Amino acid sequence: MVLQFPGVRRSKEEMPAAFGVVNFRTGFVRDPSSPSNYSALVLNADYRPLSYFPLSLWTWREAIKAVYLDRVDVIYEYDRLIRSPSISLRAPSVVALRNYVRPLEATAFTRFNLFLRDEFTCQYCGSRGDLTFDHVVPRSLGGKTEWNNVVAACSTCNLRKGAKTVTEAKMALMRKPRRPTGEELRNVGRRFPPNHLHETWLDFLYWDTELES
Numbered sequence: 123m124v125l126q127f128p129g130v131r132r133s134k135e136e137m138p139a140a141f142g143v144v145n146f147r148t149g150f151v152r153d154p155s156s157p158s159n160y161s162a163l164v165l166n167a168d169y170r171p172l173s174y175f176p177l178s179l180w181t182w183r184e185a186i187k188a189v190y191l192d193r194v195d196v197i198y199e200y201d202r203l204i205r206s207p208s209i210s211l212r213a214p215s216v217v218a219l220r221n222y223v224r225p226l227e228a229t230a231f232t233r234f235n236l237f238l239r240d241e242f243t244c245q246y247c248g249s250r251g252d253l254t255f256d257h258v259v260p261r262s263l264g265g266k267t268e269w270n271n272v273v274a275a276c277s278t279c280n281l282r283k284g285a286k287t288v289t290e291a292k293m294a295l296m297r298k299p300r301r302p303t304g305e306e307l308r309n310v311g312r313r314f315p316p317n318h319l320h321e322t323w324l325d326f327l328y329w330d331t332e333l334e335s
């Protein structure tokens with residue numbers, strides 16, 4: 123038996139106007155490196171990806187489940203059928219939530235978000251390898267572990283700076299650290315796409331970025 127999804131949307135003109143807030147899991151597929159795992163790009167109800175970094179992707183099982191729970195519309199499908207002894211179906215390659223999920227504005231102070239704010243770059247020398255964290259005002263001088271006082275730093279710079287202030291160490295920060303907004307983090311995240319991007323995802327990933335250049 124081949125399952126067909128009713129009302130597969132083929133054009134962006136048919137955007138749903140449903141707004142509201144639903145509980146939503148955010149444990150996305152981190153590495154869609156193999157096209158054979160049939161990941162589905164998850165869009166918000168406004169047809170923008172729910173998350174850029176990590177890119178919001180579901181496994182095909184999660185996507186199918188959401189379809190049957192009526193939580194998403196299928197925008198595109200993979201051409202190939204997934205076959206099992208009892209069933210064969212086309213996995214969705216792009217789905218859109220029926221209810222709009224408001225993006226988080228509060229940005230959690232996590233290692234990952236801090237690296238993301240600093241674009242995975244040492245804030246002293248600009249290198250991208252071997253990153254760790256540095257307290258701008260050292261902890262021994264009362265420096266707190268918070269957005270305004272912690273930056274990504276390579277281990278060389280971290281060692282060189284040690285328990286000194288930036289001035290004492292004769293170093294300079296590329297920019298003053300502060301708490302990023304959710305929007306700022308999402309914009310940085312868009313520049314770090316995963317290795318594999320299915321062709322049907324491209325319309326939804328970069329159609330709004332060209333305007334900026």
Ligand SMILES: [Zn+2]
Pocket residue numbers: 244245246247248249275276277278279280
């Ligand atoms: Zn460095």
